Amino acid sequence: MLLKVGDLAKRCGLTVRTLHHYDSIGLLKPSARSDSGYRLYNRADISRLHQIQALRRFGLSLADIGNILANPGLNLATIVERQIEALDQQIAQSQALRDRLSGLQLQLMRGEEPELADWLTTLEMMTMYDKYFSANDLKRLPLLDIDENSTAGEWAALVQAVHEAMRAGIEPDSDEAQALATQWIGMLERDTQGDPRLLVKLNAMMYGEPTVQAKTGVTPELVAYIRQAFIETKLTIYEKYLAPDEFSFMREHYGQRADEWPPLIAAIRQHREDGTPPNDSRMQQLARTWLELFRAYAGDNPETHAKIRAANQAEPYLFFGTFIDQPLLAYVFQAMAELRQGPLPGSGVA
Amino acid sequence: MLLKVGDLAKRCGLTVRTLHHYDSIGLLKPSARSDSGYRLYNRADISRLHQIQALRRFGLSLADIGNILANPGLNLATIVERQIEALDQQIAQSQALRDRLSGLQLQLMRGEEPELADWLTTLEMMTMYDKYFSANDLKRLPLLDIDENSTAGEWAALVQAVHEAMRAGIEPDSDEAQALATQWIGMLERDTQGDPRLLVKLNAMMYGEPTVQAKTGVTPELVAYIRQAFIETKLTIYEKYLAPDEFSFMREHYGQRADEWPPLIAAIRQHREDGTPPNDSRMQQLARTWLELFRAYAGDNPETHAKIRAANQAEPYLFFGTFIDQPLLAYVFQAMAELRQGPLPGSGVA
DNA sequence: CTTGACCCTGACGCAACGTCACGCTCTATG
DNA sequence: CATAGAGCGTGACGTTGCGTCAGGGTCAAG
Structure with missing residues (x-):
């Protein structure tokens, strides 16, 4: 009982081409050929084919099947x-x-089915966000909401306003610019839920993705403008507490290393949540960094430090937009207290 | 701000080859080339690439993405x-x-991890069964059970025994052969749960798949042998109820159209389950077929029919292995009663 | 001037066949 | 007996989304 390809194909529900293929890769070679070269399959061949089909149904590759049939020891x-x-x-x-x-x-x-172009932009932003934020982060970030007149809309309007202010030549130290900056920082703190880690990631994305800058309009210049204006809001307050020379030093240096604060605060917050003890060497290092950044704008005079502490305690606004809350501050102070065993001077923050 | 392939690849987490590919299929062509032929991507290109990545994450093919980006009307x-x-x-x-x-x-x-070869045989059988039986059928068929000393084992042993009987030249009308046949039919009725449709499919498979015949040992000759022996068990009973000439006619014709009964009974059972009314034309046709098959072995004499009816009522064994139960019989009788309005004689069964 | 890092194009490979194309073989029929 | 049509044979290319050479220019640094 020898079958030709077509017959076998029909019987097994395969195509002739498939049998040709199996032949060519050596998975099922007909045990005989007719004088004219026709493939002839005998019972053993048919049986092997059935086994092949059985294994295929399990999603095995032809190569795997070949191996299995080759060494039955498997x-x-x-x-x-x-x-x-x-x-x-x-x-x-x-x-x-x-x-x-x-x-x-x-x-x-x-939504009301906006243009595909809009959608592509949104999709693009979403993938971009995916690159920088974890799924967990994304759940907490309301920035991606599609709905126009919500968070995203607010930001678009604010960005627009800042751009106009810049174009109009309004100085960062003007009241108007400071108002914009305060609003900006407020929204930032709200939409990141006060989490400095999200802020850091957001900064990284804005810094690293010119495309995002282009789409959102949040250019480095705009960020610099906002920052300068925001710094002015703080300086205005500090001025009341410091002597003129102290204040001029501070004005000179206050913003200079401003972008080093968020990563530092983010790291500290992470350690606090992880339960790292304040005397852990990593926390000690972070505390030292904190002091270094502080002295970078406060100078080294303990008297000045005391004045700044006084200001900080009297004016809650000075903590606005710093992503520093009381528990974090307490945690840092513990770390600093451990440090103080060493040769370093005290914290100036509070 | 123009990027070279390597730069863009790094920024987007792709390989250079991928960008080459996108270029070659026209999905993303760099908007410029340097004098030396280097690909140069501008912001628009980068944006398009981001969109491509966004759409890829949704599992779209590159071709689809090309289309979507091509006509934003979609x-x-x-x-x-x-x-x-x-x-x-x-x-x-x-x-x-x-x-x-x-x-x-x-x-x-x-199981205890039998040989791969055994497994392949089993798998092969399973796929074969899949070809003939629905998932629902398979749940009801215990024949596929792997466990050796269960149903499958029983059948193997019985097949073995029948083969030996045949080889030993034991006649189908002998007591020994009849005993084997009775056991066979009993197991058949048990394992098909008395469903004639399963029996029909089983027969079709055995008839259509020489491979199954080879693996199980259930050859057409063996089936014929069993059938003949089983017929003898029935004839032995009928003999007591019939005149010699009636009986010799019956012996002549009883088995001749035996394989037409199971499909008929299966069809009737299906109709009964579907709620087809007995006077439906399809059921009428089946009733006519029934009568035709009956008269094929019973002859046309109403007196003989009456004797057969008497036998059927007195000897329950005569229904053994017929896959006919009382509800089905009653249903057929209803159909016949409708028929009798016409020119045909009465049923002979009961 | 050389070296190493990049860039280019072209081409094959993979998985499991589908789909021609061209030519030979077999079988039934006129 | 000739012929038509079905079936068979062997290439060979297409599909999907790139990976992986191979062979050869380009560019910036030492």
Whole structure:
């Protein structure tokens, strides 16, 4: 009972081409050929083909099947187990993708189907955010909300306003600029839920992605402008507490190392949440950095430090936008207290 | 701000080759080239690449992405919906496969890890069964159980015994052969749960798959032998109720159209379950077929019919292995009663 | 001037076949 | 017996999304 390719194909529900393929890769070679070169399959061949089909149904590759049939010493249980693992992983992946998509779909249904171009921009931003933020972070960031007249809309309007102020030549130390800066910082603290780590990531993204700068309009110049204006709001307060020479030193240096503060505060917050003890060497190092940054704008005079401490205690606004809260401050002070065992002078913050 | 491929690749977490590929298929062509032929990407290019990455994350093919970016008139909601559908289907498939595999794994763990060769045979049989039986059928068929000393083992032993009887030249009308046949039919009725449809499918498989015949040892000759022996068990009984000439006619014709009964009974059972009314034209046709098959072995004499009816009522064994139960019989009688309005004679069965 | 890091194009490889194209073989029919 | 049509054979290219050489220019630093 010898079958030709077509017959075998029909019987097994395959195509002739498939059998040709199996032949060419050596998976199933017909045990005989007719005089005219026709492939002839006998019962053993058919049986092997059935086995191949059985294994295929388990999602095995032809190569794997070849190996299995080649050395019957292999353990089927292991094979099956591996297949299941692979499948599980694949299913999980697809499921995750599906979730993302239906999340998007939800947003699509809520909105009024804006232009595809807008959507692409949004998608682009979303992937960008994905690069910088964890899934956890993203849940807490309301910046990505599609809804126009919500957070995203607020920011767009504010960015717009700042740009206009800059174009109009309004100085950063003007009241108007300071008001914008205060609003900016307030929204920033609100939308990051006061978490300095999110702030750091946001800064990194803004710094690292010119595309984001272009899309949002938040250029480095704009950031510099806001920062300068915000610094002015603080300096105005400190001026009342310091002697003229002290204040002129501070004005000179206050903003200079300003971008080093957020990463520092973020790191400290992380340690606090992780339960790192204040006398841990890493925390000690961070405390030293803190003091260094402090003295960079406060100078080395303990008397000046005392005045600054007084200001900080009298004026709660001075902590506004610093992402520093009382628990964090207390934690840092503990670390500094440990430090003080050493040769370093006291903290100037409070 | 123009980037070279390597720079862009790094910034976007892709490989240079990927960008080359996108270029070659026209998905992302750098807007400029340096004098030496280096690809130079500007902000617009980078933005487009970001969009591409965003869409890729949704599992779209590069071709699809090209289309979407080409005509912004397309509806994103539709795209997303289609993607979700495709994903759902894929997940369902993988899940089904996973279920099959873990079912197999269960069996593997229960058994004592037999030879791979045995496993391949079993797998082969399983796929074969899959071709003929629905998932629902398979749940009801215990024949596939791997466990050696269960159903499958019983059958193997019985097949073995029948083969030996045949080799030993034992006649089908001998007591020994009849005993084997009775056991055979009993197991058949048990393992198909008395469902004639399963019996029909089983017959089709045995008839259509020489491979199954080879693996199980259930050859057409063996089936014929069993059938003949089983017929003898019935004839022995009928003999007591019939005149010699009636009986010799019956002996002549009783088995001749025996294989037409199971499909008929299966069809009737299906109709009964579907709620087809007995006077439905299809049921009428089946009733006519029934009568035709009956008269094929009973002859046309109403007196003989009456004797057969008497025998059927007196000897319950005559229904053994027929896959006919009382509800089915009653249903057929209803159909025949409708028929009798016409020119045909009455049923002979009861 | 050389060296190493980048860049270019071109081409093959993978997985599992689908889909021609061209030519030979077999079988049934006129 | 000739012929038509179905079936068979062997290439060979296409698909998807790149990875991986190979062979050869370009550029900035030492």
